[in-house]
Amino acid sequence: MVKSDFSYNSKIEGEVIVTRADAVVNWVRSHSVWPMPMGLACCAIELMAAGGSRFDISRFGMEVMRFSPRQADCMIVSGTVTYKMAEVVRRIYDQMAEPKWVVAMGACASTGGMYRSYATLQGVDNIVPVDIYISGCPPRPEALLDGMMLLQEKIRNEGGSLKRTFRGRTVETKIVS
Amino acid sequence: MDAAALTQKFSRTQSLKSIDMPTFTVANDELAEVVRYLRDNQGFDLLADLCGVDWPNRSPRFGVVLHLLSTTNKEYVRLHAACDNDAVPSVTSIHPGANWHEREAYDMFGITFTGHPDPRRILMWESYPYHPLRKEFPLAGIEVPLPAADVAEVTGQKVEAAPMMGGPFVSHGGHMSGAEPQALDQSWNEEKPKA
Numbered sequence: 001m002v003k004s005d006f007s008y009n010s011k012i013e014g015e016v017i018v019t020r021a022d023a024v025v026n027w028v029r030s031h032s033v034w035p036m037p038m039g040l041a042c043c044a045i046e047l048m049a050a051g052g053s054r055f056d057i058s059r060f061g062m063e064v065m066r067f068s069p070r071q072a073d074c075m076i077v078s079g080t081v082t083y084k085m086a087e088v089v090r091r092i093y094d095q096m097a098e099p100k101w102v103v104a105m106g107a108c109a110s111t112g113g114m115y116r117s118y119a120t121l122q123g124v125d126n127i128v129p130v131d132i133y134i135s136g137c138p139p140r141p142e143a144l145l146d147g148m149m150l151l152q153e154k155i156r157n158e159g160g161s162l163k164r165t166f167r168g169r170t171v172e173t174k175i176v177s
Numbered sequence: 178m179d180a181a182a183l184t185q186k187f188s189r190t191q192s193l194k195s196i197d198m199p200t201f202t203v204a205n206d207e208l209a210e211v212v213r214y215l216r217d218n219q220g221f222d223l224l225a226d227l228c229g230v231d232w233p234n235r236s237p238r239f240g241v242v243l244h245l246l247s248t249t250n251k252e253y254v255r256l257h258a259a260c261d262n263d264a265v266p267s268v269t270s271i272h273p274g275a276n277w278h279e280r281e282a283y284d285m286f287g288i289t290f291t292g293h294p295d296p297r298r299i300l301m302w303e304s305y306p307y308h309p310l311r312k313e314f315p316l317a318g319i320e321v322p323l324p325a326a327d328v329a330e331v332t333g334q335k336v337e338a339a340p341m342m343g344g345p346f347v348s349h350g351g352h353m354s355g356a357e358p359q360a361l362d363q364s365w366n367e368e369k370p371k372a
Binding site: 083084086087090091112115116117118119120121122126127128 | 300301302307309314315316317318319323324325328331332334336337338339340341
């Protein structure tokens, strides 16, 4: 008896794959996340290591670090966000085109970390909606890759629209597909 | 260095006891001339450091400390000048490297450097109302609006006092040296909500 064949069979499907548009769009998006490296402190060194050949973030289609927010999908906030820099982070976030995601990399970006002081924003989620938090001080590149794979999972499971909550309000972005 | 020549030329300059390098208290209005004299006549050609000092119980309260290095004689000298109405003469025209040091001392302590070519803040933003390294300023900070009004409006975020619990400098009331940096739990935490 032939094993159940769940894979693509050109004889049955006539070289046509039937799926939902959302699933295709999400699949494409999840494998071509172009990060905006918001490198603010030492976490950015680990971010750079993740981009190098040993850890090789290009395995996930994420090696295209875009220094222009217009071309980026995912802002990786890696480092301490000071109140002076918070304005810049928010403006760059605003300049990124939808759909967009934010990863808070490390303790400082997630909560302020050890910087309990007058100068430091206590978590970048106070000014932008964060999708993934990565613990560590700084996180190893493997932790960053794990967080980015979680982000891929999240992107794959998004419905026909992007909903994100920020400070109790729900922001919804329709995806035209 | 020739300490006798220095104190002879600037009679108001006094030598201070110091464990590591020759140290002098310089009259406020003579600071720039002393630095220029040491650079031109005694070879102290490099300004290694310039910082503000806050002595809350002294009068005048603020002072400035300079470390000068002679790259030819391989020796340091330390100068201290007390502020006069929170002001000292700028030495940027003598050592251009003093520019950002003086801006930092102004930013953190509120010391005015008369004759500075660019007397702006350097670390905090221009509209920030406090000088954070003054002794009375709490490490946690004081609530003020975010510098960018539009970002503050979109996010509803302010510059808030940071939660000190679990922070690196929180003392728990035991015997700590007064010289150690320490902070009381000045703000909200998990058990004591923000008032």
